[in-house]
Amino acid sequence: xxxxxxxxxxxxxxxxxxxxxxxxxxxxxxxxxxxxxxxxxxxxxxxxxxxxxxxxxxxxxxxxxxxxxxxxxxxxxxxxxxxxxxxxxxxxxxxxxxxxxxxxxxxxxxxxxxxxxxxxxxxxxxxxxxxxxxxxxxxxxxxxxxxxxxxxxxxxxxxxxxxxxxxxxxxxxxxxxxxxxxxxxxxxxxxxxxxxxxxxxxxxxxxxxxxxxxxxxxxxxxxxxxxxxxxxxxxxxxxxxxxxxxxxxxxxxxxxxxxxxxxxxxxxxxxxxxxxxxxxxxxxxxxxxxxxxxxxxxxxxxxxxxxxxxxxxxxxxxxxxxxxxxxxxxxxxxxxxxxxxxxxxxxxxxxxxxxxxxxxxxxxxxxxxxxxxxxxxxxxxxxxxxxxxxxxxxxxxxxxxxxxxxxxxxxxxxxxxxxxxxxx
Amino acid sequence: xxxxxxxxxxxxxxxxxxxxxxxxxxxxxxxxxxxxxxxxxxxxxxxxxxxxxxxxxxxxxxxxxxxxxxxxxxxxxxxxxxxxxxxxxxxxxxxxxxxxxxxxxxxxxxxxxxxxxxxxxxxxxxxxxxxxxxxxxxxxxxxxxxxxxxxxxxxxxxxxxxxxxxxxxxxxxxxxxxxxxxxxxxxxxxxxxxxxxxxxxxxxxxxxxxxxxxxxxxxxxxxxxxxxxxxxxxxxxxxxxxxxxxxxxxxxxxxxxxxxxxxxxxxxxxxxxxxxxxxxxxxxxxxxxxxxxxxxxxxxx
Numbered sequence: 001x002x003x004x005x006x007x008x009x010x011x012x013x014x015x016x017x018x019x020x021x022x023x024x025x026x027x028x029x030x031x032x033x034x035x036x037x038x039x040x041x042x043x044x045x046x047x048x049x050x051x052x053x054x055x056x057x058x059x060x061x062x063x064x065x066x067x068x069x070x071x072x073x074x075x076x077x078x079x080x081x082x083x084x085x086x087x088x089x090x091x092x093x094x095x096x097x098x099x100x101x102x103x104x105x106x107x108x109x110x111x112x113x114x115x116x117x118x119x120x121x122x123x124x125x126x127x128x129x130x131x132x133x134x135x136x137x138x139x140x141x142x143x144x145x146x147x148x149x150x151x152x153x154x155x156x157x158x159x160x161x162x163x164x165x166x167x168x169x170x171x172x173x174x175x176x177x178x179x180x181x182x183x184x185x186x187x188x189x190x191x192x193x194x195x196x197x198x199x200x201x202x203x204x205x206x207x208x209x210x211x212x213x214x215x216x217x218x219x220x221x222x223x224x225x226x227x228x229x230x231x232x233x234x235x236x237x238x239x240x241x242x243x244x245x246x247x248x249x250x251x252x253x254x255x256x257x258x259x260x261x262x263x264x265x266x267x268x269x270x271x272x273x274x275x276x277x278x279x280x281x282x283x284x285x286x287x288x289x290x291x292x293x294x295x296x297x298x299x300x301x302x303x304x305x306x307x308x309x310x311x312x313x314x315x316x317x318x319x320x321x322x323x324x325x326x327x328x329x330x331x332x333x334x335x336x337x338x339x340x341x342x343x344x345x346x347x348x349x350x351x352x353x354x355x356x357x358x359x360x361x362x363x364x365x366x367x368x369x370x371x372x373x374x375x376x377x378x379x380x381x382x383x384x385x386x387x388x389x390x391x392x393x394x395x396x397x398x399x400x401x402x403x404x405x406x407x408x409x410x411x412x413x414x415x416x417x418x419x420x421x422x423x424x
Numbered sequence: 425x426x427x428x429x430x431x432x433x434x435x436x437x438x439x440x441x442x443x444x445x446x447x448x449x450x451x452x453x454x455x456x457x458x459x460x461x462x463x464x465x466x467x468x469x470x471x472x473x474x475x476x477x478x479x480x481x482x483x484x485x486x487x488x489x490x491x492x493x494x495x496x497x498x499x500x501x502x503x504x505x506x507x508x509x510x511x512x513x514x515x516x517x518x519x520x521x522x523x524x525x526x527x528x529x530x531x532x533x534x535x536x537x538x539x540x541x542x543x544x545x546x547x548x549x550x551x552x553x554x555x556x557x558x559x560x561x562x563x564x565x566x567x568x569x570x571x572x573x574x575x576x577x578x579x580x581x582x583x584x585x586x587x588x589x590x591x592x593x594x595x596x597x598x599x600x601x602x603x604x605x606x607x608x609x610x611x612x613x614x615x616x617x618x619x620x621x622x623x624x625x626x627x628x629x630x631x632x633x634x635x636x637x638x639x640x641x642x643x644x645x646x647x648x649x650x651x652x653x654x655x656x657x658x659x660x661x662x663x664x665x666x667x668x669x670x671x672x673x674x675x676x677x678x679x680x681x682x683x684x685x686x687x688x689x690x691x692x693x694x695x696x697x698x699x700x701x702x703x704x705x706x707x708x709x710x711x712x713x714x715x716x717x718x719x720x721x722x723x724x725x
Contacts, residue, residue, distance in 0.1 A: 074646045120644035216649035
């Protein structure tokens with residue numbers, strides 16, 4: 001490696017350290033890192049900007065706008081109350097059904113938004129039932145991470161992998177949703193086993209839940225139908241985007257613009273305020289940093305050494321990626337990790353062929369998404385859920401989450417390993 | 425407001441010899457008329473000053489003259505101090521004039537006029553300060569000396585002037601039941617919370633009391649129309665003997681001090697949309713000022 005490459009690795013390492021230790025704001029660190037790559041002449045500005053994956057950026061923005069409007073309708077509260085009543089106020093059944101609602105919602109909307117909507121209503125249901133809300137919060141955070149694994153748009157790692165690998169929405173659904181369904185079934189069994197004894201509720205308490213009128217949870221019926229129409233169109237377009245020749249970002253942005261227009265919001269600023277600009281800018285910075293590493297040849301070097309370390313056995317490489325990214329994602333942000341792994345796998349696909357490295361992509365997705373369940377800090381959904389819980393007098397400690405999260409992360413990675421073994 | 429801030433060094437006349445009071449009055453009026461060319465008419469000002477002089481009684485026993493006049497079509501207050509090189513001699517038995525202050529104001533008198541007169545009169549009574557004032561060598565020094573002496577002509581209302589001092593407060597370890605009882609029986613909408621040493625540690629408005637039964641998670645929902653009752657609200661009523669004031673109080677954010685201006689209190693009420701502010705001195709609660717105090721003691725006093 002020449003001195004420029006060494007400098008690039010140092011900048012990358014410093015940014016990674018800043019993100020992991022949370023010493024400075026991670027978005028600011030990523031942007032500064034990208035700029036340093038340009039300032040030190042490692043890449044030109046034009047080159048650095050060209051490494052930004054606009055497919056990812058615009059898909060994120062588009063979905064954030066659609067979600068921002070849909071959540072105003074009260075749809076998700078309606079669903080939560082509906083399933084609570086469907087379970088006839090039985091807390092264990094409520095927990096399982098709410099986990100499923102969370103998982104399905106997370107598969108299509110981003111996880112943080114999902115838990116921001118579903119955790120408060122779940123809290124309300126648990127308090128009305130007179131049971132400790134903490135197990136519910138933990139279960140929902142984990143369910144959200146599992147659900148996000150299932151689709152191309154479910155989780156940022158998948159959005160990045162989808163854009164970089166060229167797999168379609170359908171490819172993700174066909175390759176990931178079977179294993180995610182198995183994991184969700186296992187998860188239902190797991191929470192029943194560990195939480196069942198803590199959830200005893202009187203008939204009077206159950207009656208309180210049955211007394212809820214879910215139809216009143218819908219705040220804007222007209223907006224709800226408009227949102228469902230656009231959401232439906234967008235999902236159909238995602239399913240067909242391979243056949244239509246449209247990229248997911250185009251679908252999402254079109255849907256966002258359409259919903260903005262038909263929803264009749266003249267003051268779009270309030271909707272645009274729902275876009276998480278910190279996340280968007282974090283991606284921008286990361287793409288430039290990793291792009292610089294690719295440009296200067298560091299990534300090529302790394303992929304060759306990874307392949308030689310596993311002596312070219314793809315199966316070994318697959319498991320190394322699954323478990324490595326799983327365990328790492330439990331402790332560090334999975335977004336920069338996946339951003340780093342993507343050029344590695346791309347490099348390998350050039351030397352080994354695209355079809356040969358296909359399992360590596362799925363291993364990366366499963367590892368990075370499911371690994372987030374390992375600890376309280378493994379995924380944003382965990383941090384946000386715990387934050388709401390703490391604000392309502394039920395703080396969740398690192399160990400409290402770890403007790404359940406780490407065990408289920410290992411279970412889910414074992415299921416994934418078996419799946420990858422059978423399928424490839 | 426300080427008297428010195430009404431003075432302009434360019435309108436402090438010093439170092440000239442005057443053979444009589446009229447001569448000094450002429451130069452003082454000239455100076456004022458020159459400086460306020462568009463608003464002070466020299467002839468009118470001089471005539472009014474002379475009319476007032478004819479009535480007598482504008483020279484204080486310490487040799488300070490305060491000639492003054494109210495002018496038509498003038499809406500201001502201008503003060504011209506004159507320090508003659510040597511005292512202006514007058515008739516036998518009358519003290520020579522060592523210092524002269526000409527005051528020109530509007531027909532009805534500026535709100536600052538009478539208080540300025542009072543401040544100048546009190547300078548005249550302070551022989552020590554008067555001596556040093558007569559000793560200065562430049563107009564600028566004259567003004568800064570008056571400023572340093574701190575003569576005030578208008579004192580704004582302070583929080584201590586309008587606040588309620590016999591404040592009902594509640595201890596942090598009191599129960600919700602105590603709180604509700606006090607608020608109900610004494611018809612209070614606001615209570616400061618103190619610890620055992622009387623230090624202010626929090627506050628409670630009647631709205632805080634009511635919203636104590638509505639938890640954070642409920643506020644995060646887009647709508648609560650789907651239910652009619654909430655467990656935490658019922659619990660609040662059922663457990664009013666156990667819930668402590670400390671657990672539902674709000675931390676007291678920037679309390680006022682007795683010397684804060686009433687304007688400051690009004691500003692904070694506006695900014696924070698809060699009607700009551702605790703007043704503390706060294707951390708101890710000494711009073712409460714409310715928007716009603718401002719209404720009844722300032723706006724309609």
